[in-house]
Amino acid sequence: MKFKVNNNEVYASTGGRPFDKNKPLIIFVHGSGLTHMTWVLQTRYFAFHGYSVLAVDMPGHGLSGGESLKSIEDMADWVSDVIDAVEYKEASLVGHSQGCLVTVECTARNPEKIKTLSLMGGAGAIPMNPELLALAENNDPKAVELMMDWAHGPAGHFGGHPVPGLYHINTGSMLAKTRTIKNTLGVDFRACDNYKNGFEAAKKIKVPTLSILATDDKMCPVKEGKKLANLIDGSQIDIIDNCGHMMLLEEADRVLNVLKKFITTNYPAN
Amino acid sequence: MSDKKGMDPKTYKFDTLSLHAGYQPHKNAGSRQVPIYQTTSYLFDDVDHAAALFNLERGGHIYSRISNPTVAVLEERVASLEGGTAALATSSGMSAIFLAVMTLCEAGDHLVVSSQLYGGTVNLFRLTLPKFGIKTTFVKPRDTEGFKKAIQKNTKGIFGELVGNPGNEIMNMPEIANIAHEAGIPLMVDATYQTPYLCKPIEHGADIVIHSLTKWMAGHGSSMAGIVVEGGKFDWMQNDKFPTMTQPYEGYHGLSFAEEFGPTAFTMKARAEGMRDFGPCLSPQNAWNVLQGIETLSVRMKKHCENAEKMVEYLLGHESVAWVSHPSVPDHPDHDLANKLLPNGKGSMIAFGIKGGKEAGEAFINNVKLASHLANVGDTRTLVIHPASATHSQMDEATLKFAGLSHDMIRLSVGIEDIDDIKNDFENGFRAARKPRLVSNQ
Numbered sequence: 001m002k003f004k005v006n007n008n009e010v011y012a013s014t015g016g017r018p019f020d021k022n023k024p025l026i027i028f029v030h031g032s033g034l035t036h037m038t039w040v041l042q043t044r045y046f047a048f049h050g051y052s053v054l055a056v057d058m059p060g061h062g063l064s065g066g067e068s069l070k071s072i073e074d075m076a077d078w079v080s081d082v083i084d085a086v087e088y089k090e091a092s093l094v095g096h097s098q099g100c101l102v103t104v105e106c107t108a109r110n111p112e113k114i115k116t117l118s119l120m121g122g123a124g125a126i127p128m129n130p131e132l133l134a135l136a137e138n139n140d141p142k143a144v145e146l147m148m149d150w151a152h153g154p155a156g157h158f159g160g161h162p163v164p165g166l167y168h169i170n171t172g173s174m175l176a177k178t179r180t181i182k183n184t185l186g187v188d189f190r191a192c193d194n195y196k197n198g199f200e201a202a203k204k205i206k207v208p209t210l211s212i213l214a215t216d217d218k219m220c221p222v223k224e225g226k227k228l229a230n231l232i233d234g235s236q237i238d239i240i241d242n243c244g245h246m247m248l249l250e251e252a253d254r255v256l257n258v259l260k261k262f263i264t265t266n267y268p269a270n
Numbered sequence: 271m272s273d274k275k276g277m278d279p280k281t282y283k284f285d286t287l288s289l290h291a292g293y294q295p296h297k298n299a300g301s302r303q304v305p306i307y308q309t310t311s312y313l314f315d316d317v318d319h320a321a322a323l324f325n326l327e328r329g330g331h332i333y334s335r336i337s338n339p340t341v342a343v344l345e346e347r348v349a350s351l352e353g354g355t356a357a358l359a360t361s362s363g364m365s366a367i368f369l370a371v372m373t374l375c376e377a378g379d380h381l382v383v384s385s386q387l388y389g390g391t392v393n394l395f396r397l398t399l400p401k402f403g404i405k406t407t408f409v410k411p412r413d414t415e416g417f418k419k420a421i422q423k424n425t426k427g428i429f430g431e432l433v434g435n436p437g438n439e440i441m442n443m444p445e446i447a448n449i450a451h452e453a454g455i456p457l458m459v460d461a462t463y464q465t466p467y468l469c470k471p472i473e474h475g476a477d478i479v480i481h482s483l484t485k486w487m488a489g490h491g492s493s494m495a496g497i498v499v500e501g502g503k504f505d506w507m508q509n510d511k512f513p514t515m516t517q518p519y520e521g522y523h524g525l526s527f528a529e530e531f532g533p534t535a536f537t538m539k540a541r542a543e544g545m546r547d548f549g550p551c552l553s554p555q556n557a558w559n560v561l562q563g564i565e566t567l568s569v570r571m572k573k574h575c576e577n578a579e580k581m582v583e584y585l586l587g588h589e590s591v592a593w594v595s596h597p598s599v600p601d602h603p604d605h606d607l608a609n610k611l612l613p614n615g616k617g618s619m620i621a622f623g624i625k626g627g628k629e630a631g632e633a634f635i636n637n638v639k640l641a642s643h644l645a646n647v648g649d650t651r652t653l654v655i656h657p658a659s660a661t662h663s664q665m666d667e668a669t670l671k672f673a674g675l676s677h678d679m680i681r682l683s684v685g686i687e688d689i690d691d692i693k694n695d696f697e698n699g700f701r702a703a704r705k706p707r708l709v710s711n712q
Binding site for chain 2: 013016017018035063129132145146148158159161165175177252
């Protein structure tokens, strides 16, 4: 569905169901340069099982208008604004990669609004390789190729997509090329590189938190994810073997099962 | 993300993907070879799991008409080789074309189609699709501007064989892709003759790539199969031409394929709707057979092309041959375009005219022994046929002429036998062709 935040049009997938304000809200926040489509194997399930879902395209990404936001802090405030814009008082947040930085910061800033936090491939900081950052800011498609290489584990490189017939790396590349690389990936990478408040923000979080990590994640290795999770009181950790950073697609069923148990327990549908 | 070990992507390359893409042994009991999942259906964990699979909330297999694990390996492998986001395998190349068209079009729609096609494909567009309310304007493959002029308000796509069967005329794919995209419609290319080893049409602007896998991809003349590969670049939401892609679909509780699946939307719709309703599924055994062929694709294609160029040279110098059409020939009208689009080889399909016309052609074909006279191409073995009396025999005289066929034309699919043996076999055929009456009286 489309709605406005700060006078800019926002697109968010509702998981294939009409948006229903009477159901608890889950907001899914994508990673650097990507779109709402990365969440398709989680969002449809929740949308058909008692929740209202918004898998947002961040400003300037996917089908959303406006320009990409330049800092993680701005993105965090924007997610809070999304909750206001759809006239909710609270929501459950799910983030992937950069989306983890955004949702951690948003949860720390809005303790009254955020009821649960789910992090996939998260870390307290995501410092960028300077060469990769330069490639993205110079609009070089090689930045996408490198990201897709590093972001995928064995399932991505060999194959075995949970949806028959889909090929991970090429699908991910297309998502990252939906808009101009320097205006999405370039801006996002710079925002990640600049963000230094992740560990301090984590210490403030008091809501139930889940971290899903993957043993073959080169972008946000398990030890970095654990470092973040250990700063959050009562945080749960689930580690997936033989899987890369794109666990929400590479091991979509496993991720959905863990997420389903966590959210339905801590933020049950009506 | 601070890994500094090299700044070149380490994603697998073509030959490695030919052997490995789409499959992980540790998820299949350690079986090094892809298992043949000879089953119709798959257990659900519980009622909720079943409902989620049927509603596309989860990925997975339900029923082998829709998908099958062995077939899925083939689909991912071909998608990876083509640079596509997704693929859908079918029971034959013709069913792949039909499924692609029916995923794209509705009654009242129109397509612009290259006139130089396999005869069965011509009949599909000319005679069968009109029964479904889908009309076609044919344009000669070299008439690039003609493709633009033929586009109407209700045109939903452009279709063609990259190198036309059997005349070897080449579509200017990059320019025709631009024409399609300026009109807000996709370009669909049948690249059976090339395989992704010779050309990846998606890199040149194609949006949907179709193969008869029966041919060079499988390569051994054993199994029928087809595939539709999606490039993932086409924006279905850019205009209102594709409501079945962009609007809520009643068949899946209001799902919009384009919004939910983006770069894989076409494949998702083709499978969820097309395989569900038409059901031209590929058998797991045939998928496995095709996978065996693909493992050696680059090795075979090199040899096919090497032999083809030697046969071109031989035919060009032969007294019984009136003309030779192959993109490797410098005076072929599309030679420069072929060098651009087909840098790894110009393929192993040769069309040539035999002196003496139809009677000589029949005598030639009746007297070759090593070359097989049959209605197929892309076998490891050398194949010959006289198109006007076989593959394209259902066309009337005018359609034959428009498709660039003549009665003296022999279609040759060069195999990977020893080249001297193929030439010696052809000498026997040509010798007989020079005495057609004597041969026919034998």
